[in-house]
Amino acid sequence: MQIGEAFVGEGAEAAHVNTILGDRSGPVGAAWATGLATPSSGHAAFVAVLQPGVPVQPMTLFVNKAEIAHGDHGTLTWGPAQAGVAAGVADAVADGLIEATSVALQCLIAAVWVNPEASDADLVFANNRKATHDAIANGRRNEPDLRTVLDARDDVFNPYYRAPSK
Numbered sequence: 582m583q584i585g586e587a588f589v590g591e592g593a594e595a596a597h598v599n600t601i602l603g604d605r606s607g608p609v610g611a612a613w614a615t616g617l618a619t620p621s622s623g624h625a626a627f628v629a630v631l632q633p634g635v636p637v638q639p640m641t642l643f644v645n646k647a648e649i650a651h652g653d654h655g656t657l658t659w660g661p662a663q664a665g666v667a668a669g670v671a672d673a674v675a676d677g678l679i680e681a682t683s684v685a686l687q688c689l690i691a692a693v694w695v696n697p698e699a700s701d702a703d704l705v706f707a708n709n710r711k712a713t714h715d716a717i718a719n720g721r722r723n724e725p726d727l728r729t730v731l732d733a734r735d736d737v738f739n740p741y742y743r744a745p746s747k
Contacts, residue, residue, distance in 0.1 A: 585716035586599050673713070
């Protein structure tokens, strides 16, 4: 099982993607099927596609982290964000981060944040494409390493908060 994370961009169109890649017959496959079969209010996981009827390989479950807030937010989530995720997965396969010979045996879960205030569809697409690719690459390399984590513990921040200095 490979677990990855990436944050790309800034402002409302920034993308935060978490990925889990693993065998269809293992725990990732069970989580994938359960996620697809058990939608909850505001969160309906679905298969990421490059085009209608062309799901990306490995089969990728798009899970929205933000509850759909309004019509435009839904359009950005189901349109450019999911297309970006699908393209990022295809890029990872093309780059050899996911072995092409194993895509039929694997599945991927992508948990994706789309800010309800986002408005630029092309930027949402581009940021999610790169964030998905980067999350898969980070999972493949098992990054960040422990030294990086320990070095960052005294300068904790994210786009919404910075912890006081220790």
